[in-house]
Amino acid sequence: MGRDKTSLTFANQHLVCLWADDRRFAALACSFLLPEILLLVTALNHREQIKSQLRSAAPAIAPSILLCDYAKLGQEIADLQAAGAQLMHLDVMDGHFVPNFTFGMTIVEAARRSTDLPLDVHLMMENPGRYLKQFREAGADVLTVHEEVCRDQQELADLVAEIRELGALAGIAINPPTPLEKIDQVAADCDLILCMSVMPGFGGQKFDRTALDKLRTLHEREDVDALLEVDGGVNLETIADCAQAGANLLVVGSAISSGENYEKRFRQLEQLIR
């Protein structure tokens, strides 16, 4: 993507020179640039469309497929959608950043073929920049990277820019011990902020209430237009507090997958946030 940006800037500078020289050359240069411009416009449109879809659904439950039965993934996703899900949350774990493995782009791609709902892909991994394009091509609509894997806020900002250029919503996630100051310079320029309410890696952990203060602070910041998401230990006891604190997207894993009837569990949870 850095290369694309450079080539665009380079081409733009030449366009200006050529325009001064000869308008026919400028028109020719324009036609070379058209595919790049169309790609940028398509990416922008997709991102805006998914963002407004999620904004109108909010507050929305984002079921995590972490604990689902992967032998029947398509059916699990269909059942969650029938129960009322308006997006799916997919947890990618690399065994380095978190002490657990899950899956990569093949499962994201399988999920993509199973539903038209937005796929919210949480990258719990080192070096996410290496794989952003592949996850996007597999069908991710939201790509969330962790602050903790970045050297500094500039690296985080670069990942955000790259995700946006790929046409996905750019999310940044912070673990419970990470203070909001660590994302201060990027918060106003991303599409989603995920406040983890457990240390990432496993479902079924106890909710950490420090996430609520972060959500409240972000919700009050006028310069932050990002969707606010919370993940970990969100269940019948904690979901109302999360919504009240300003969470737009509430990731729920075990509180849904442990129940036999997804629809009933969905209704119970939804009643607490409406």
Ligand SMILES: O=C(CO)[C@@H](O)[C@H](O)COP(=O)(O)O
């Ligand atoms: O990211 C994670 C776990 O690290 C999750 O998305 C889990 O799937 C949430 O599971 P519960 O805490 O709701 O059981």
